[in-house]
Amino acid sequence: MTHTIALAGNPNTGKSTLFNLLTGLKQHTGNWPGKTVLRAEGELKTEKHVYTVIDLPGTYSLYSNSADEEVARDYIIFEKPDITLVVVDATSLERNLNIALQVLEMTDQAILCVNLIDEARKKGIHIDKDALSKQLGIPVILISAREKIGIIQLLKTIDQMTEGKIETQAFKIKYNQTVEKKIKQLEPQIKQIIGNALPARWVALRILDGDIKLLDSLKSYIQNPDFGAEKHQPAQGGCCHGA
Incomplete structure (x- = not known):
């Protein structure tokens, strides 16, 4: 059985670098149906499972303000990927978390990938992943796709979530x-x-x-x-x- 993983996140967070690392040469590109927006899809094999990985367009939100946002939003909500990896920049975490919160309103089957952790450490930025995970109610993995840091832990977490071994209580924004x-x-x-x-x-x-x-x-x-x-x-x- 093949499971699906969607990669979501802001532009310039290293999302495509992670996609390339996960799928290698087993990928192809085309356009989303009826759109001029590029669709990138690849295959990931772990020790336990096979996944189809979809690299969603990089967006700053998941509303209907652009074709990219519409494509990313519609895929998560209507196609229901088994797991959504939200890729954020460790050096701009606060700004990047906006899209993560929007994803969590749509699905609780998500993992937060805090990318560029090597750059953050060089700048003296410390991220308490356990506290962040507790706050968001989903797994948080510190990675550097470029330096291949944290990737083994990410793959293990993906498999564990697929097998129902991870409990999630996705944070939902409370409005007025x-x-x-x-x-x-x-x-x-x-x-x-x-x-x-x-x-x-x-x-x-x-x-x-x-x-x-x-x-x-x-x-x-x-x-x-x-x-x-x-x-x-x-x-x-x-x-x-x-x-």
């Missing part, structure tokens, strides 16, 4: 009282339509944002013949995955 009240009002109505196919809280947020492009994508998703089966599957977002 007015927004949270509207989310609670929308969630039951959304669940009546989509069931467990998508995280209802995330869909509610996008509706409140007035995300027209997302609504168009949502309509196409619901009209897909496979939607009926997905609607009744156990919910994934915000739950724990234990051994």
Whole structure:
């Protein structure tokens, strides 16, 4: 069985370097259907599993402000990769965590890859990965794709998550009282339509944002013949995955 891994992150975080390291020569490129956005896909074999790795376009957010953002967002939410690796720059962690928080609103099957850790150490930057992992509720791995630091630990963590041996409690942003009240009002109505196919809280947020492009994508998703089966599957977002 082949599992899927999506790589998400800001531009210039070394995401493509990590993709090349994981997939080597077993990769190919093309365009996303109906888009001029480049699609890079490759194969990763660990000691235990085989993965298809998708290098999503580098973006600063996962809203519908550009074709790149739309492609990255739609893949994570509609294609449901088994694991999403969020690649961030260790030297600009605070700025990079914005996209990580957006991913965690969409899926709890994520690993934070803090890349360029060698550069951070040269600048005297210390990252407490255990504290960060506890705060975000997902595994955090310190890596340098360029120097091949932390890659063995990353591969082990990927396999463990695939096998359900890692529990996640993905952090969800709490908004002000007015927004949270509207989310609670929308969630039951959304669940009546989509069931467990998508995280209802995330869909509610996008509706409140007035995300027209997302609504168009949502309509196409619901009209897909496979939607009926997905609607009744156990919910994934915000739950724990234990051994």
